[in-house]
Amino acid sequence: MSLDRRNAFYAQSGGVTAVINATACGVIETARKHPARIGTVYAGRNGILGALREDLIDTGAESDEDIARLRTTPGGAFGSCRYKLKSLDEADGEREYRRLIDVFRAHDIGYFFYNGGGDSQDTAHKVSLLGERLGYPVVCIGIPKTVDNDLAMTDTCPGFGSVAKYVGVSVREAALDVASMCDTSTKVFILEVMGRHAGWIAASGGLAKRHRDDAPHIIVFPEVPFDEADFLARAKRTVERVGYCVVVASEGARYPDGRFLADTGGTDAFGHAQLGGVAPVLAQLVRGRLGYKFHWALADYLQRAARHIASATDVEQAYAVGRHAVELALAGRNAVMATIVRTSDEPYRWEMGDAPLERVANVERKMPKAYISRDGFGITKAARRYLEPLVAGEDYPPFVGGLPDYASLANRPVPKRLEPST
Amino acid sequence: MSLDRRNAFYAQSGGVTAVINATACGVIETARKHPARIGTVYAGRNGILGALREDLIDTGAESDEDIARLRTTPGGAFGSCRYKLKSLDEADGEREYRRLIDVFRAHDIGYFFYNGGGDSQDTAHKVSLLGERLGYPVVCIGIPKTVDNDLAMTDTCPGFGSVAKYVGVSVREAALDVASMCDTSTKVFILEVMGRHAGWIAASGGLAKRHRDDAPHIIVFPEVPFDEADFLARAKRTVERVGYCVVVASEGARYPDGRFLADTGGTDAFGHAQLGGVAPVLAQLVRGRLGYKFHWALADYLQRAARHIASATDVEQAYAVGRHAVELALAGRNAVMATIVRTSDEPYRWEMGDAPLERVANVERKMPKAYISRDGFGITKAARRYLEPLVAGEDYPPFVGGLPDYASLANRPVPKRLEPST
Numbered sequence: 001m002s003l004d005r006r007n008a009f010y011a012q013s014g015g016v017t018a019v020i021n022a023t024a025c026g027v028i029e030t031a032r033k034h035p036a037r038i039g040t041v042y043a044g045r046n047g048i049l050g051a052l053r054e055d056l057i058d059t060g061a062e063s064d065e066d067i068a069r070l071r072t073t074p075g076g077a078f079g080s081c082r083y084k085l086k087s088l089d090e091a092d093g094e095r096e097y098r099r100l101i102d103v104f105r106a107h108d109i110g111y112f113f114y115n116g117g118g119d120s121q122d123t124a125h126k127v128s129l130l131g132e133r134l135g136y137p138v139v140c141i142g143i144p145k146t147v148d149n150d151l152a153m154t155d156t157c158p159g160f161g162s163v164a165k166y167v168g169v170s171v172r173e174a175a176l177d178v179a180s181m182c183d184t185s186t187k188v189f190i191l192e193v194m195g196r197h198a199g200w201i202a203a204s205g206g207l208a209k210r211h212r213d214d215a216p217h218i219i220v221f222p223e224v225p226f227d228e229a230d231f232l233a234r235a236k237r238t239v240e241r242v243g244y245c246v247v248v249a250s251e252g253a254r255y256p257d258g259r260f261l262a263d264t265g266g267t268d269a270f271g272h273a274q275l276g277g278v279a280p281v282l283a284q285l286v287r288g289r290l291g292y293k294f295h296w297a298l299a300d301y302l303q304r305a306a307r308h309i310a311s312a313t314d315v316e317q318a319y320a321v322g323r324h325a326v327e328l329a330l331a332g333r334n335a336v337m338a339t340i341v342r343t344s345d346e347p348y349r350w351e352m353g354d355a356p357l358e359r360v361a362n363v364e365r366k367m368p369k370a371y372i373s374r375d376g377f378g379i380t381k382a383a384r385r386y387l388e389p390l391v392a393g394e395d396y397p398p399f400v401g402g403l404p405d406y407a408s409l410a411n412r413p414v415p416k417r418l419e420p421s422t
Numbered sequence: 423m424s425l426d427r428r429n430a431f432y433a434q435s436g437g438v439t440a441v442i443n444a445t446a447c448g449v450i451e452t453a454r455k456h457p458a459r460i461g462t463v464y465a466g467r468n469g470i471l472g473a474l475r476e477d478l479i480d481t482g483a484e485s486d487e488d489i490a491r492l493r494t495t496p497g498g499a500f501g502s503c504r505y506k507l508k509s510l511d512e513a514d515g516e517r518e519y520r521r522l523i524d525v526f527r528a529h530d531i532g533y534f535f536y537n538g539g540g541d542s543q544d545t546a547h548k549v550s551l552l553g554e555r556l557g558y559p560v561v562c563i564g565i566p567k568t569v570d571n572d573l574a575m576t577d578t579c580p581g582f583g584s585v586a587k588y589v590g591v592s593v594r595e596a597a598l599d600v601a602s603m604c605d606t607s608t609k610v611f612i613l614e615v616m617g618r619h620a621g622w623i624a625a626s627g628g629l630a631k632r633h634r635d636d637a638p639h640i641i642v643f644p645e646v647p648f649d650e651a652d653f654l655a656r657a658k659r660t661v662e663r664v665g666y667c668v669v670v671a672s673e674g675a676r677y678p679d680g681r682f683l684a685d686t687g688g689t690d691a692f693g694h695a696q697l698g699g700v701a702p703v704l705a706q707l708v709r710g711r712l713g714y715k716f717h718w719a720l721a722d723y724l725q726r727a728a729r730h731i732a733s734a735t736d737v738e739q740a741y742a743v744g745r746h747a748v749e750l751a752l753a754g755r756n757a758v759m760a761t762i763v764r765t766s767d768e769p770y771r772w773e774m775g776d777a778p779l780e781r782v783a784n785v786e787r788k789m790p791k792a793y794i795s796r797d798g799f800g801i802t803k804a805a806r807r808y809l810e811p812l813v814a815g816e817d818y819p820p821f822v823g824g825l826p827d828y829a830s831l832a833n834r835p836v837p838k839r840l841e842p843s844t
Contacts, residue, residue, distance in 0.1 A: 016598075165824055308591050
């Protein structure tokens with residue numbers, strides 16, 4: 001084991017985004033610039049599970065050209081997972097962390113870059129504590145990623161800006177369609193978007209509005225208890241005044257008693273609980289109470305995979321947090337997360353920063369109340385000031401034959417050195 | 423009434439598209455180049471209803487710059503409608519046609535450009551017959567438009583290529599997301615797309631596939647009676663071999679007895695029939711019989727409004743049919759539709775043509791059997807050869823502040839000269 005030159009481990013965690021591979025690109029390209037300090041970057045196949053299973057990917061086998069193409073490729077190039085390590089306090093809680101350290105030791109891994117949300121920052125923090133305790137110190141650097149935009153200590157989370165742009169674009173476009181046809185066809189259109197706990201994504205739909213009567217006319221936030229009568233009155237007023245009504249609804253919208261709107265209690269032909277989502281519930285309400293023709297769309301994964309309409313700001317920041325994570329490690333920092341620091345709204349300026357993992361771990365950043373208009377159905381100027389720079393700029397991927405030409409890596413496995421974990 | 427210089431009437435009909443305004447742009451810009459022959463282009467507010475109501479829009483009030491911006495703006499700039507004129511054979515069937523002629527006469531309209539699908543071509547045809555009979559000859563030129571791609575006598579229909587591109591892009595992107603997470607999360611992803619009668623749009627999802635195991639793994643066509651057992655077996659085999667399965671499902675998918683899959687017979691919490699659509703039905707099937715975790719998306723209007731990812735070929739052809747329609751009128755042609763004629767697959771070459779309205783009206787072009795693979799769940803090389811050129815090229819709209827900057831016209835009304843129709 002060389003003190004000067006150690007390998008690195010990089011893993012993607014949780015739901016992937018349009019730009020998480022740009023972060024991977026930032027990590028790997030920056031590591032390659034420091035061959036005297038960083039040997040090979042190993043990626044975990046399917047995230048942290050790759051480490052637990054000793055299923056490592058040798059990114060050193062990829063050409064510089066292929067690594068560069070990660071910047072324009074959505075999804076998780078090495079695979080990600082939904083898997084949370086146990087708490088260290090739980091019985092048997094240390095076992096998985098010990099396994100991580102064993103794998104790191106077997107492959108001379110001195111740097112752990114963990115790219116994910118709050119849970120992942122917590123894991124990175126614990127690995128740094130335990131490595132120390134077990135006499136195998138690992139430099140642990142967190143890298144933010146989540147379309148939910150709910151990480152503490154960073155102005156925004158890479159992945160969010162591109163979803164925000166997708167939602168803003170989609171609302172503006174669908175609204176033009178609805179407006180064209182409303183005289184004889186659909187009066188109410190509902191777009192359901194992600195965000196089970198926070199309305200950041202729903203709020204970004206509000207960017208489509210430039211003038212008073214522009215769409216969206218109603219945003220349904222998880223933060224605001226759903227007032228059915230108020231919603232219906234507003235939809236009716238809007239249709240009567242504007243001719244149509246466009247609604248952006250967060251999947252996390254709830255009734256005042258805390259129940260999700262998506263939990264309809266209905267059943268389908270198979271007798272299964274209807275999994276419908278929020279949009280069909282609102283649509284039925286509109287039809288049942290107001291008699292309006294409606295349409296609805298459920299963007300689902302399309303919104304977080306839409307690299308073709310990624311925000312240039314988001315892509316740049318996603319790359320920058322990857323690069324900065326490596327720079328932090330090389331500068332001797334440990335147990336910190338790379339952060340984005342906003343230094344000016346207009347003109348928008350930002351720079352890289354860092355925050356202790358223990359202050360990021362398991363903290364959920366809510367959307368400020370001041371971002372939701374008093375009536376509960378729109379966004380404020382403050383929200384707009386925050387959101388607008390995050391969707392700014394286009395960063396189109398290369399196209400071949402009319403479709404985006406996304407990278408597909410070889411993902412060559414690193415030979416195993418350990419017995420399988422029990 | 424001058425014999426040499428007459429006004430023109432242009433109307434958009436039926437569901438709008440990402441590029442129907444490019445056609446309007448082609449009509450108006452070309453008309454403006456011939457001021458000695460064409461006076462003002464009046465647009466029908468909300469399509470043909472604008473003519474029946476004498477609710478005309480003076481496009482002459484718009485600047486050249488604003489008209490040029492129509493090329494990059496989705497939706498219908500003057501409004502469209504779902505409204506089919508009665509048959510001339512029906513009792514009172516002539517009344518509406520007579521009203522059209524009255525309005526045309528009152529505004530010295532000598533050219534009728536009707537931009538729509540099969541019904542619209544039928545209407546244009548009847549107007550030409552009746553105008554002749556009533557002693558007010560009007561030059562009637564049809565202009566093709568429909569995302570369904572089901573018009574006869576033209577190689578493709580403007581609007582389709584852009585939906586096809588949207589669907590191809592979305593499938594490729596969402597598949598990367600699903601692939602990244604499938605080890606611990608979603609195994610089956612379903613994208614529901616438009617196309618109640620024909621599988622053209624669903625087929626275009628097949629363009630995302632480059633290699634054997636690429637998405638989409640299953641396409642559910644309206645043309646192929648849905649074989650539940652076969653579908654489930656294929657989904658299972660795909661998940662076992664590839665790790666996940668991506669399905670593109672047409673809203674028009676049917677059981678062998680002709681029932682739509684979307685007609686579930688289930689009810690929601692309000693006791694209303696569940697309007698679900700095809701995707702949730704397939705999703706329940708996958709969960710119920712195979713136990714896989716699933717996600718699904720419903721693109722709805724997003725797919726046909728997605729000007730931000732329009733096909734450059736489609737935009738060019740949409741403009742060209744508008745321009746050619748005016749050229750046909752000026753060349754003394756009547757009762758014809760501008761068509762797109764493919765002269766070569768590779769390299770793709772096309773030119774403008776025309777076809778008699780009577781041969782286009784009410785004829786539905788089905789997708790050839792040879793475009794669906796023998797197993798019924800994919801597309802053939804022939805389909806690919808047909809589809810690929812239609813999605814080729816990107817034609818991005820201008821962006822301001824991170825969102826597309828779409829035109830919004832003043833739509834100044836033309837003073838009425840008639841009593842309201844009874």
